[in-house]
Amino acid sequence: MANVKMHSIYKKFGTTEVIHGVDLEIExxxxxxxxxxxxxxxxxxxRxxxxxxxVT
Incomplete structure (x- = not known):
């Protein structure tokens, strides 16, 4: 498999922010x-x- 590292993830749909600064590390x-x-x-x-x- 592989490692997954994502830092400060934000996602917006239009003006609505649905993901707010998520940090994620999966070993x-x-x-x-x-x-x-x-x-x-x-x-x-x-997704x-x-x-x-x-990511926005």
Whole structure:
């Protein structure tokens, strides 16, 4: 696998900021779970990690 490191991630849709300065480091062979209520940005964060969305 690989390491994932992202620092100061921000994402906006229009004028609405949905991801606010997230720092993320996932080491090789680590298992990570994102937990939160509906609409809190879990799927958006995963799409940013996967490169399906551009960081703004």
């Amino acid at each position: 090789d062979n680590e298992f990570v779970v994102f937990v939160g209520p509906s609409g809190c940005g879990k799927s958006t964060l995963l 940013l990690i996967a490169g399906l969305e551009d």
